[in-house]
Amino acid sequence: MKYPNYLKKKRSSGVFIPNEAGSGYKEFIGELKIKSFNEISEKLGYHIDQVKHYWLSTNSENEITCVGFKVFSNDIVFIVTKGTTANLTKSQLDHFLKDYKLKEEYNSVETRSILQRGIDNKSLDYEFLSEVLKIKLPDPNGVFFSEFLNLYLYFNKGFLTDFQPSDGLNEWGKYFRAINPLIIENYENVAKKYWGDNSTNVIKEINTQSKALANVPNASKNEYIPLHLDENNTVNFHMLMVCHYNREITLDEFKQINHGRYMQQESLNASAIKYKLGNFEYEFAHDGSLLSSNLKLL
Numbered sequence: 001m002k003y004p005n006y007l008k009k010k011r012s013s014g015v016f017i018p019n020e021a022g023s024g025y026k027e028f029i030g031e032l033k034i035k036s037f038n039e040i041s042e043k044l045g046y047h048i049d050q051v052k053h054y055w056l057s058t059n060s061e062n063e064i065t066c067v068g069f070k071v072f073s074n075d076i077v078f079i080v081t082k083g084t085t086a087n088l089t090k091s092q093l094d095h096f097l098k099d100y101k102l103k104e105e106y107n108s109v110e111t112r113s114i115l116q117r118g119i120d121n122k123s124l125d126y127e128f129l130s131e132v133l134k135i136k137l138p139d140p141n142g143v144f145f146s147e148f149l150n151l152y153l154y155f156n157k158g159f160l161t162d163f164q165p166s167d168g169l170n171e172w173g174k175y176f177r178a179i180n181p182l183i184i185e186n187y188e189n190v191a192k193k194y195w196g197d198n199s200t201n202v203i204k205e206i207n208t209q210s211k212a213l214a215n216v217p218n219a220s221k222n223e224y225i226p227l228h229l230d231e232n233n234t235v236n237f238h239m240l241m242v243c244h245y246n247r248e249i250t251l252d253e254f255k256q257i258n259h260g261r262y263m264q265q266e267s268l269n270a271s272a273i274k275y276k277l278g279n280f281e282y283e284f285a286h287d288g289s290l291l292s293s294n295l296k297l298l
Contacts, residue, residue, distance in 0.1 A: 014083035015040060018076060025079060025088050037066055040078050046070075049114065049123040051077050054100055064088075064096040071114055072148060073132040074102055108174030111149055115163050124160045129153065168203035172210035184210070186232045193231070194260035201259070208257050212237035217245070227279050236278065242290070243280060251288040 016025040028044075041051040055066035066080040079088060106114075118124030130137040133146045140158035145151075145166065154162035169177065169184075177184040184206060191205040216222055216237050228240040238257050241247035251273070255262070258277055265281060267274035272283040272291055283291045 014081050016079040016081065016088045017044065024090075025076075025093075027086055027088075028078070037068060037080065040080065041068060044078060046077060047121065047123040049117045049121055050128060052105065052114075054097070054105070055080075056096065062096050063092055067093075067097065067100075070128075070132045072106065072111075072129075075132065106149075107178060108169075108171045111151075112163075112171040115151075115153075115160065118160050119162070122159050125158050126155045126160070127158070129160065168199075168207075170207040170210065172214045173203075173207050176210055176213065183213075186234050190230065190232050190234055201256075205257060205259075208238050209234070209236070212241050212247075216240060230278070239277065239280070249290055251284040251290075254282065254284070254290075 013027055013029060015028040017028045018024075019026050037051075037053045037055070038048040041048050050071055051068045052071045053066055053068055056062055056064075063081050063085060064079055065082060068077040068079075069075060070077055079093065081088065115124065126137045126140050129135075129146075133148055135144060135146055137144050137155070139155075141156055142154075144153050144155070146153055149163075150166050152164045152166060153160060154164070165174065173184060187206045187209050188202060191202040195201045195205070213219055213235075219237070222240070224240050224244045225235050228236045228243075230236045236258075238247070238249075242249045254275070254277075262275045262277040262282075265274040265276050267283060269283065272285060274281055274283045276282075285291055
């Protein structure tokens with residue numbers, strides 16, 4: 001049975017973009033066959049690195065399925081719906097975004113990933129980043145600080161080329177500090193015990209242990225943790241990776257990460273130097289390479 005046109009439920013392309021006037025959203029009409037959210041970004045003139053997708057399952061009750069934001073901002077690029085209506089209301093958008101929080105979308109690891117892709121692809125220029133981060137970048141060359149990212153951004157010829165944390169922590173140090181500040185505080189206290197006021201080496205030790213923690217299999221319940229328990233409720237995850245997961249280490253690196261905590265031992269091997277650290281003995285060749293076959297559990 002055919003129904004008159006005025007009784008048919010009006011459908012749409014399923015893509016809405018902001019009105020030029022800056023108020024509300026209009027249906028995007030054009031040659032667009034939706035295959036992916038990235039394709040929509042490119043069709044609208046954005047590099048895929050410039051758009052962050054916030055989406056919910058198509059099985060949800062929401063008419064909206066995805067909102068594309070300019071990265072590091074609340075600026076909406078597009079809205080994707082199920083296509084059952086040609087009208088999009090503010091209440092629908094507000095309901096879809098009720099749990100959305102800008103800061104929570106960008107932990108340190110996600111932020112680093114976005115920026116690194118932008119560097120690799122030359123997709124984040126100073127004009128775009130100055131817009132979304134609300135900072136003044138009068139010169140396409142130079143170093144600028146972003147309070148939102150808590151990072152220094154380095155530009156050359158208009159493109160992002162590098163970024164550095166303002167507090168010295170790497171992405172994993174920032175990540176673990178965000179989810180459990182006590183982890184980083186404990187590592188900091190241990191490092192300060194041996195490095196004193198040498199903040200550079202304190203930060204380096206924290207970053208080294210944070211990176212190792214991020215790479216340890218099943219870190220919270222790893223079977224080797226009891227063998228590498230350290231002071232102040234810390235675990236020497238870096239050496240755990242060396243002893244049990246074939247992480248390479250040189251003698252200089254060993255002395256750096258374990259500064260003040262190892263003791264040199266007499267070695268029966270004239271071509272080796274032996275050190276004791278915690279429950280293990282380590283033998284290094286005179287060229288600084290670890291003789292891993294001589295690792296001995298005490």
